[in-house]
Every structure is written in structure tokens, then in C-alpha cells.
Amino acid sequence: xxxxxxxxxxxxxxxxxxxxxxxxxxxxDAPFVLTLQQKxxxxxxxxxxxxxxxxxxxxxxxxxxxxxCPNLQSRPAEPQKDRHFLRILRRWATRYCPWVGLEGDxxxxxxxxxxxxxxxxxxxxxxxxxHRLERSGISVQIGxxxxxxxxxxxxxxxxxxxxxxxxxxxxxxxxxxxxxRLDDETSVGLQRLGLRRISDLASAARAPLTRRFGPNxxxxxxxxxxxxxxxxxxxxxxxxxxxxxxxxxxxxxxxDVMAGTDRLLRQLCDKxxxxxxxxxxxxxxxxxxxxxxxxxxxRLARPLRDPNRILPLFESGVGAVDAGFGIxxxxxxATQVEPLQVEQIGHVSAAQKGALDDLITxxxxxxxxxxxxxxxxxxSHIPERSFITAPAAYSDPESGWKVTQPRPIxxxxxxxxAGTGSNPPDxxxxxxxxxxxxxATGPERxxxxxxxxxxxxxxxxRDYWRIETRQGRRLWMFYTPQQPGWFVQGEFA
Amino acid sequence: MTYSxxxxxxxxxxxxxxxxxxxAFVFAFALAAHKGGKIIWVREGWEPTQINPNGSIAFxxxxxxxxxxxxxxxxxxxxxEEALRSGAASLVVMTLGKPLGLTEGRRLQLAARDGASTxxxxxxxxxxxxxAETRWRCNPTFDPKDSTHQKWELIKNKxxxxxxxxxxxDTASRRLVMVSPAGN
Numbered sequence: 277x278x279x280x281x282x283x284x285x286x287x288x289x290x291x292x293x294x295x296x297x298x299x300x301x302x303x304x305d306a307p308f309v310l311t312l313q314q315k316x317x318x319x320x321x322x323x324x325x326x327x328x329x330x331x332x333x334x335x336x337x338x339x340x341x342x343x344x345c346p347n348l349q350s351r352p353a354e355p356q357k358d359r360h361f362l363r364i365l366r367r368w369a370t371r372y373c374p375w376v377g378l379e380g381d382x383x384x385x386x387x388x389x390x391x392x393x394x395x396x397x398x399x400x401x402x403x404x405x406x407h408r409l410e411r412s413g414i415s416v417q418i419g420x421x422x423x424x425x426x427x428x429x430x431x432x433x434x435x436x437x438x439x440x441x442x443x444x445x446x447x448x449x450x451x452x453x454x455x456x457r458l459d460d461e462t463s464v465g466l467q468r469l470g471l472r473r474i475s476d477l478a479s480a481a482r483a484p485l486t487r488r489f490g491p492n493x494x495x496x497x498x499x500x501x502x503x504x505x506x507x508x509x510x511x512x513x514x515x516x517x518x519x520x521x522x523x524x525x526x527x528x529x530x531x532d533v534m535a536g537t538d539r540l541l542r543q544l545c546d547k548x549x550x551x552x553x554x555x556x557x558x559x560x561x562x563x564x565x566x567x568x569x570x571x572x573x574x575r576l577a578r579p580l581r582d583p584n585r586i587l588p589l590f591e592s593g594v595g596a597v598d599a600g601f602g603i604x605x606x607x608x609x610a611t612q613v614e615p616l617q618v619e620q621i622g623h624v625s626a627a628q629k630g631a632l633d634d635l636i637t638x639x640x641x642x643x644x645x646x647x648x649x650x651x652x653x654x655x656s657h658i659p660e661r662s663f664i665t666a667p668a669a670y671s672d673p674e675s676g677w678k679v680t681q682p683r684p685i686x687x688x689x690x691x692x693x694a695g696t697g698s699n700p701p702d703x704x705x706x707x708x709x710x711x712x713x714x715x716a717t718g719p720e721r722x723x724x725x726x727x728x729x730x731x732x733x734x735x736x737x738r739d740y741w742r743i744e745t746r747q748g749r750r751l752w753m754f755y756t757p758q759q760p761g762w763f764v765q766g767e768f769a
Numbered sequence: 770m771t772y773s774x775x776x777x778x779x780x781x782x783x784x785x786x787x788x789x790x791x792x793a794f795v796f797a798f799a800l801a802a803h804k805g806g807k808i809i810w811v812r813e814g815w816e817p818t819q820i821n822p823n824g825s826i827a828f829x830x831x832x833x834x835x836x837x838x839x840x841x842x843x844x845x846x847x848x849x850e851e852a853l854r855s856g857a858a859s860l861v862v863m864t865l866g867k868p869l870g871l872t873e874g875r876r877l878q879l880a881a882r883d884g885a886s887t888x889x890x891x892x893x894x895x896x897x898x899x900x901a902e903t904r905w906r907c908n909p910t911f912d913p914k915d916s917t918h919q920k921w922e923l924i925k926n927k928x929x930x931x932x933x934x935x936x937x938x939d940t941a942s943r944r945l946v947m948v949s950p951a952g953n
Contacts, residue, residue: 631857632807632835638855639837639848647814647838651822651831663822665836673832677823682916685794685824688817714911744916748909749791766821769795769828769909769917769938 282441284398285508286386287427288369288405289417293382294322294358296414298351303413307345310353311338321353325415355381365414366511372401377508383431385424387508398438421447424508425500429455429474445501449475456496462489474500515551517610519543526565526602533562533594533603534587540608541583554579554616560590562597563605570597575645577636577669579614585630589637636668645669653677657722658733659687659765681720682742684752684766690732695762698755700741706764711745718742719755735759742768775934775947777903777923779803784902785853785877785888792907792919793891794820795938797862798828802943804887806859807833809852811845814838816864827940842867849888850876856884864891874900902927910935918948 290296294310307327309320318338330345342348359381366384369376372395375387388401395401402418409416419430421439429448430437433455439447448455451474454463466489471477477485477497486494498504519540527533537560548555556579560572572593580586636648650668653676654661662683695701700716718741724733736758743751752766779800780786788796801808808829810820822831835858839845842865849863861881869890878900881888890901897904904925912918917938923931935950 631855635809635852635855635857636835638851642851643837643839643844643848649836649838651820651834651836653822653831659821659823663831668835675830675832677826677831679823679826682827683823684821685798685827686818687821688819715913742916744911746911748911748920750909750916766824767791767794769792769798769824 281390283387283389283422284392284441285421285424285427286372286388286401286405287379287419287421287424287431288384288386288409289379289419289428289431290362290365290382290414291417292322292324292415293362294353294355295324297358297361299324300413304349306347306349307332308349308351309338309341311350312353312355321355358382363511367513372405375508375510377510379428383428385427385508388420402438423500423502424506425457425496426502428457429500445475445478448500449473449478453477456493456500458493458496462493465489466493515547515553517544517547517553517555517613518607519547519609520605520607522605523603526604528599528602530595533597533599533606534591536606537590537594537608538583538587540606541587544608544610545581545583545586548581548610548613548616552615552617553610553613554581555586555610555612556614557610557612558586558590559609559611560593561607561609562599562603563607564599565601565604568600570599570603572597575637575640575669576633577640577645577648578633579616580633581616585634589634589641592638592641640669656725658725658730659683659722660732661725682768684768687766690754690763690765693753693762693764695755696760698739698757700743700753700755701762704762706751709747709749711747711749711751713743714746715744716741717744722754735761740765775936775945776932777926777929778945780887780889781902781928782859782887783882783885785874785881785890785900787890787892787897787901787904787925788907789892789894789897789904790907792909792921795828795909795917795919796905796907796921797860797889797891798825799938799945800887800889801833801860801862802828803945804859807835807857809835809837809849809858809861811837811839811849811852811861811863813842813845813864813866814840827938828943846873846877849890850880852884853877853880853886853888854884856886858886860887860889862889862891865896866893868896869898871899874898878902897925901925912937915948 295308307330309323309327311318312321320334320336320341323332332341366376366378369384369386373386373388373391377385379385392398392401395404398420402420405418417431417435419427421427421430422444426439426444426448429451433451453466453474471480482494499506521536521540556576558574562570574589639648646667648668649665650671650673652664652666652674654664656662693704693706695704700713702713704711719739721737721739723737735756738754738756740754743753750768751764753762753764755762837848839848845863849861852858852861877888906922906924908920910918910920915937919936921936922933935948936945937948939946
């Protein structure tokens with residue numbers, strides 16, 4: 277593998293990662309558990325040391341646990357946050373070596389080959405890990421060996437042992453076979469055969485074992501002993517879309533700030549281009565000499581990475597900034613990014629489309645992007661629900677409007693008028709106008725959608741009529757036969 | 770006769786115009802259909818009357834319509850001015866509830882000139898600004914045979930004469946057709 281240098285691997289196991297994460301924020305000495313809905317019951321997902329001492333265990337139904345331990349405290353588990361916390365720990369662990377990977381849901385694996393001397397040797401490294409993790413309230417078990425498999429075994433089953441280099445088998449010989457990362461079925465099967473320890477397994481004949489348990493068992497053994505290589509996959513750092521510019525002298529003019537922003541924007545857009553991403557929300561932070569800071573946020577109507585288009589959009593925000601005694605540092609960060617593929621530049625009206633998106637962005641900074649709508653078709657006969665108002669920045673125009681009957685050009689909440697009977701009234705008053713029916717077309721019956729609760733449609737089915745009045749107005753009126761009454765709901769062209 | 774014989778229509782680009790009356794929405798959509806391109810419609814958020822795309826599809830494709838909701842009339846005017854100046858939309862319609870001062874009207878004209886797009890303010894009757902290029906009063910009229918009959922009056926014109934026309938909308942060709950007055 278490495279010429280002359282023996283590979284050394286540290287395995288960290290956080291047996292109570294989830295509870296430690298919560299208890300770091302809400303310190304508590306009482307028995308404490310996190311519960312999760314598993315197998316149709318609220319079960320213990322993770323528990324602290326005190327709860328373990330009271331005889332509780334993982335996977336136990338929460339109601340049983342309450343019976344065992346009346347003063348038990350609990351919270352719902354959040355596995356997503358735990359995974360995120362483990363990633364934070366992984367990033368922290370790169371202080372010991374650059375090659376750190378995840379081990380399952382609650383462990384890390386560090387390839388510390390050649391970096392132990394930086395911390396004063398292996399014992400000192402392990403002591404330092406213990407010290408720092410315990411101090412931050414995270415319980416940990418650590419194993420150090422030549423291989424990933426052996427380090428895992430020592431972390432889980434041989435607390436505190438450091439396998440000397442080149443002597444892996446003797447160190448892990450006395451550990452149970454489960455320390456080889458085997459599934460329960462295999463380890464129980466091995467115990468039934470009388471192979472309880474790793475030394476038993478290593479000295480047994482290989483062929484019958486493979487025949488009986490499949491190739492995985494001996495693969496795990498070989499990986500632990502180092503005869504079969506096993507990789508550690510370090511996670512890639514997520515790309516960070518932030519750039520900054522520190523100035524030797526404070527600046528205050530809008531044109532200077534825009535020039536600085538331009539420089540930052542070009543760097544940022546190069547980063548975005550390399551990752552094929554587009555910025556959705558940009559945040560420009562201007563640090564002032566007096567340690568205050570001013571923020572300019574830009575929400576874009578479309579993901580963008582073209583500095584020439586983004587820069588003019590910053591103008592109104594930068595113009596409103598109070599520079600105070602001067603600005604000495606600029607920081608530009610894309611706080612929300614979206615995938616944006618590289619596109620072939622077409623000759624057909626590409627500039628026109630961009631102009632509309634830029635306009636939506638500029639209007640969005642004034643009235644909020646959520647107040648700029650476009651109308652999308654919806655599959656419903658109910659007039660109010662036959663279209664959807666969607667934010668223009670987060671939707672694309674759709675076609676597929678199906679109009680079978682003439683519909684009014686504008687709609688308003690139903691306005692009651694005086695009228696009786698199922699035929700439209702000849703004369704009626706609406707909005708203080710006295711109107712005479714000239715021509716009535718209808719009825720068109722529309723039934724409420726029973727599967728959706730709608731306050732306005734409580735009155736049952738509606739018979740819609742197009743009423744053209746002699747005075748000119750063309751109204752869309754309906755009659756509700758189940759609760760007799762006439763209403764005006766819209767106006768035609 | 771076809772639409773081309775209706776004078777001053779479609780309205781002059783690079784200027785802001787006004788329309789009032791019950792048929793104002795129809796006028797706006799008919800103008801949008803003749804102009805083509807994108808339409809930005811600025812309205813105040815509290816207004817109960819909303820555009821029904823299933824009805825306006827007889828005039829324009831709802832995909833070309835962007836609706837901006839504002840809180841106050843000054844915000845409406847600011848948004849309309851910005852939209853006019855950018856020139857990204859061929860028509861910017863704003864619905865106003867309060868009278869428009871000369872300053873605001875003039876600002877709209879300048880913005881429309883910079884962006885070479887058309888502005889159209891839907892105003893209540895008799896509340897126009899002196900800065901408007903033209904002002905129209907549109908009302909639907911009853912016609913025994915036709916359901917899109919309208920009476921359009923040009924009541925203010927900075928560069929021409931006034932007049933009254935009777936029109937109807939031809940949905941199939943999406944064009945305005947001039948007709949003789951009803952009953953004659």
C-alpha cells in the first residue's frame with residue numbers, strides 16, 4: 277500500500293450522538309430519551325447514560341419506558357438534524373488529518389497515516405480526541421488500528437486499546453465475532469458453531485465457512501486483518517459561494533461600491549459557472565469602519581450567473597445604503613443557489629426574455645417577489661378555481677387553457693340582487709343601477725366540488741346565466757336553487 | 770370595415786394613455802391583443818375584482834400576462850413607471866382609484882418614452898391627468914344580435930380630434946371590427 281509507512285486508521289463511534297446533540301443545547305441530568313415512530317409505535321430512538329443505567333434500551337416502546345422510569349424526560353427525535361450534526365463533526369475532525377469519512381449514522385473514520393506525530397504520537401492524539409469531544413459533551417469510543425475493520429472492532433468492542441502497528445490479529449483476537457461488522461444472523465450462526473472469538477474464526481478452515489455463510493464473512497475478516505484493502509471515502513466539501521474584498525482605505529461613493537461589487541460578482545459567477553449553478557438570492561454585506569454592517573439582499577426572478585445582468589440589479593439596493601464613515605470590507609454571498617445548465621445561445625429573442633426576468637427582479641425588490649403573479653390553468657369547473665395564481669419568479673407559463681363556454685373577463689365575490697324564481701329577473705338593481713334584461717343565455721349548472729371544503733359553495737349547485745342588459749352591462753349571474761337567491765359574479769366583455 | 774380604419778388605435782407607443790368606463794378592461798385587452806408581446810398589469814392587492822384568464826383568453830394568451838399586486842396607489846405608480854422604463858413589456862396597465870396629479874402623469878409619460886412601451890391607466894370616470902396622451906371612455910352597449918358590442922368615445926386627445934366609434938370584438942381573428950351604431 278504505502279512504501280515504508282504503515283497505514284493507521286482511527287475509528288470514532290458516538291454511541292449517543294442524537295441525545296448528546298440535544299442535551300448540548302438543553303443540558304439535563306435526568307434520564308432522557310429521544311423517541312421516534314418506528315414499527316407502528318413510539319419507540320426510544322436514543323437515550324442518555326442515566327437512562328441506560330435505569331435499565332432502558334433502544335427500540336423499547338416509549339410507554340414501557342415511562343412505566344420503568346416515571347421521571348423520564350423525552351423529546352421527538354430529528355434524524356435529519358443528527359445526520360447534519362455528524363457532518364459538522366466530520367468537518368471538525370479534518371483538524372487531525374485531511375482524510376475523514378463517515379462510518380454509518382453515528383461514526384467517523386480517520387486515516388491518520390503520517391499525521392499522528394503532529395499531535396505528539398498516537399496516545400496523545402487519542403487523548404486529545406477524547407478530551408475535546410468529552411468537553412463538548414459528546415460521548416465517544418475510539419479505536420486505532422492498521423485497518424478500518426480492526427479500528428471499528430476496537431471502537432465498538434475494545435474500548436481504549438490501541439493496536440500496535442503490524443500486530444492486528446493479536447489485538448483483536450479476543451473480541452467477539454460481531455466486532456467484524458457482521459449482521460446478526462451470521463454472528464448468531466457462528467456462535468452456534470462454537471466460533472465465538474475472532475481468533476477462532478481466523479484459525480478455522482476457510483472453505484466450509486464461505487460455503488455456509490457466503491463470501492461476506494471472510495471478506496470482513498480479511499479487511500480487518502489487512503489482507504484485503506478497504507477504502508475510506510472522504511466527503512467532498514460542499515462548494516461555498518461567498519467571496520469578499522477587504523479594502524486598504526474605506527470607501528463611500530456609490531460608484532466605488534458598485535465597482536467593488538462588480539469585482540466580487542465576477543469571481544462569484546466564475547465559481548457558479550464551474551459548478552453549473554445559478555444564484556437565486558444574493559446577499560451583499562458591507563462592513564463599515566465603525567463595525568456596523570449594511571446588507572443588500574437581491575432576490576432574482578430566475579437563477580442567474582451572468583455578472584453583467586446581475587450588477588445593474590444591485591444599483592437600487594446599493595444606492596440606499598448608509599455608508600457612515602466609510603466601508604472597508606465587502607462580502608458577497610449567494611445564499612440560495614439552484615442548478616442552472618449551460619445553455620446554447622440562440623439567436624431568437626433571448627435578450628427579450630432576459631429583460632422581462634430582470635424587470636421581475638427589480639419589481640420584486642420593490643414590492644416582494646411573492647406579489648408578482650402569473651396565471652396558470654387548473655382543472656376545475658368552479659370559476660374561482662379554474663386558474664391558479666402562481667408567483668411569476670417560481671413558475672413557468674403554461675398553455676392548456678380549455679374554455680368550452682364563454683367566461684367573464686373579470687370575476688368578483690358574488691353580490692346578491694333581488695330576484696325570485698329560477699328564471700332571471702326582468703328588472704333588477706345592481707350596484708345602485710337599475711337594469712333591464714335584454715337577453716338571457718343559460719342556464720349552465722355547476723356543482724360544488726364535494727371533495728373540497730369551500731365556504732362559498734355551501735349554498736349548493738348554481739345555475740349560471742349570461743345576462744345582457746339593455747343598458748349595456750353584460751353580467752354573469754347565478755341562481756342557487758337549493759337556497760333560492762340571485763347573485764352577480766362577473767362581467768363579460 | 771376593419772380595425773385599421775379606427776383612428777388612434779392601437780394607441781401610440783412611447784406614451785401613457787387613460788381609459789375609463791365599464792368597458793375599460795375590454796379596451797385594455799383589445800389593445801394588448803393588437804400590440805402583442807408581454808402585458809404587465811399592476812393592481813392594488815385589496816381590489817376584489819380580479820382578471821379571469823378564462824375570459825381574457827378571447828383576447829390574449831394568459832401566459833403573456835404578469836400581474837403585480839401593490840399596497841398603495843403610489844406603489845402602483847412606481848411599479849408601472851419601472852415597468853414602462855424597462856421596455857420589457859409592450860403594454861403596462863395600471864388600475865387607479867384616486868385622481869392622478871400632473872407630476873405623476875408626466876413621470877409616466879417620460880418613463881413610457883424611455884422604454885418605448887405603452888402605458889394605460891384604468892381610471893374612475895372624470896379623474897384623469899392632464900398629461901395623458903389620449904383618454905377614452907368605453908362602455909358596453911346592447912345589441913340584439915351581438916354580444917361584444919361596445920361604444921368607445923375618445924374624450925381627450927393631444928394630437929388629433931375627438932370622436933365616437935362603435936366596435937365589436939372578433940374572437941376568431943382576435944381583431945377589433947368597427948360597426949355602425951346600434952339600432953341604425
